[in-house]
Amino acid sequence: MKTQKKPTPRGRPKTLNRDHLIEIAKESYWAEGPTHVSINEICKRSGVSKPGLYREFGNEDGLRQAVLKSYRDETLEPLYAIFQSGGRFSENVDALIDLLRSSQLNSPTPKGCLLQDMSATRGQMGELTADTIDMLRAETLDIYEDWIARAKENGEISTDLSNPAAAIYVDLQLASAMVLIKRQASPEAVGEFLRTAFSVFSN
Template sequence: MPKQTEKRARGRPASIDKTEILEAATQAFWRLGYDGASLGELTKATGVSRPTLYAAFGDKDALFDAALDHYAKTTGAAPAHAFAEATDIRAAVTAFLTVSAEGNTKIDAPSGCLIACCAALTAETTPLLKTKLQKQTQELTAFLSARFAREVARGALSERPTPEARAVLLGDFMRAQAVRARSGASRAEVLSELSTRVEAVLA
């Protein structure tokens, strides 16, 4: 639970660690979902009062938006980093799905994915959130497509399916794994058919 970083000085509120509070709020949204993470649950998780939470991040929607950005830059970014660092395309696709599954099944974190399993449920009734998720999906597809296109250019992959089609399929597999994990599947169960998914992307 986040703690205030300084003792209260006379006439002034104690300073807070916004990064620590945001991490705690992200975990709460990830575990409970947007609707389940009431302001009471959020203040309990972050260890700060409602006025302090509002002053630091704004309302619940703004806090959720900040939590999504925080997740996307930390846990959510790990699969893409693994994909970029792998030396060959088969290793890249394997690493992408493996690291994603590992992030979905940590012992010390909620299961599944904050974006795929929680934010997506709220997007239908929240236009700004839907737009945000669509942009994130498009950016991921473009990132993956660029690598697949380079592999086609050097002869490591066939031109069909197109690089974009491969990227979309890989992203869909990642989200499907997250949903399975959220539904109670273990890491071993999520990864049990990994080679089949890799082959489908590289076909």
């Protein structure tokens, strides 16, 4: 009596760990710069074949877009939560400084801002990544603008700047703080810088 063979599943089994690969790529882009790490190096560090990466993400552009979306959910979301908390302006500034201090002292992630680094090299990114950069930049400025508008309405701050201009100011100050962090400035220096920057809104 012949033993019937089990049918062979079609296609290759999927062994690629998507989340692990995204984390490896994110840390590499964040630490070394988004244009300084090749797709071959990402494959080597993650132990994934190039065809496997392409099957999962389509191409390098798809990988970079996935990295940015992961960065938004894991790193930017806690920042956004501070501005959307509904707390007083001064309390939000304190919470922001505490978050950055905690990140400097306790987080194993690279320093600085990956979105900022990718924005600086937007012209070298693919269409998917560039569109995601633009979406995140717009989302960030909208959150800052809403924060400023709410603080004005509650009489917590006073400024002649329009809400959009104030949002851009906030964005630039936080970008500068991230540069200081990347240059290994002390948490105290970064906190002092931000308190001075936000003091222009004092009543």
